[in-house]
Amino acid sequence: MEGRPRSNTSSFLAWRRPRTETTSATSTTTSNTPLSSPPTLSTDALLAALAPPSVPSLTHARALAASLTSCSPLPARSSLIPILATLCASDAPVALQAAGYDILAAYSEHPEAPLQSNADRLSFFALFLGPAPWAPDLWEPRLKALRALTKFGTDVVGIETDLLHVLQGWIAGVFDGLLLPDRLESEVLFNGETIARIDETSLAAVLDFYTLD
Numbered sequence: 001m002e003g004r005p006r007s008n009t010s011s012f013l014a015w016r017r018p019r020t021e022t023t024s025a026t027s028t029t030t031s032n033t034p035l036s037s038p039p040t041l042s043t044d045a046l047l048a049a050l051a052p053p054s055v056p057s058l059t060h061a062r063a064l065a066a067s068l069t070s071c072s073p074l075p076a077r078s079s080l081i082p083i084l085a086t087l088c089a090s091d092a093p094v095a096l097q098a099a100g101y102d103i104l105a106a107y108s109e110h111p112e113a114p115l116q117s118n119a120d121r122l123s124f125f126a127l128f129l130g131p132a133p134w135a136p137d138l139w140e141p142r143l144k145a146l147r148a149l150t151k152f153g154t155d156v157v158g159i160e161t162d163l164l165h166v167l168q169g170w171i172a173g174v175f176d177g178l179l180l181p182d183r184l185e186s187e188v189l190f191n192g193e194t195i196a197r198i199d200e201t202s203l204a205a206v207l208d209f210y211t212l213d
Contacts, residue, residue: 043067050083061099068106088127101145108148125159134173
């Protein structure tokens with residue numbers, strides 16, 4: 001009696017193998033596919049996201065400043081004023097204020113920026129009024145924005161006197177900030193016990209430093 005024919009297992013394995021390899025390749029391809037980055041918001045979308053009463057986002061504010069350097073056409077000034085009034089408010093965080101002034105500078109420096117009317121100039125200049133304590137992270141953005149708005153002091157019709165007052169206030173604020181170490185040194189010099197521990201050569205050098213010729 002002849003034995004039962006042996007099954008052809010090699011044919012079965014040959015049939016299964018390509019499917020296994022295909023699945024592995026698909027899995028590898030999927031795992032290596034990079035995650036898509038979030039879409040970049042348009043200038044109009046950023047304006048809408050920052051418009052009051054929305055809570056201002058620092059990320060959106062900085063993105064708007066970057067977008068305004070190259071966008072065309074420029075948005076209307078009226079769409080910026082309420083946003084800047086919120087960002088540049090004296091009680092806003094310094095980072096938001098700096099971003100607001102960067103937005104104003106980018107808009108004012110743009111080649112397509114329209115000529116300012118007196119009303120426009122006054123509206124933007126109002127952002128610089130009020131208390132302005134000296135802050136290292138805010139000084140440069142604020143000055144850059146004022147230069148751009150006034151075209152380096154050549155476009156100041158209607159704000160001449162107020163502009164001088166603002167600049168004087170800034171200069172006074174800078175001196176107040178820079179004189180803090182001087183005040184600390186004065187406290188040291190007026191302390192008798194501290195003076196007694198300072199050698200005569202060092203003390204004479206300090207006194208010479210403060211002597212007016």
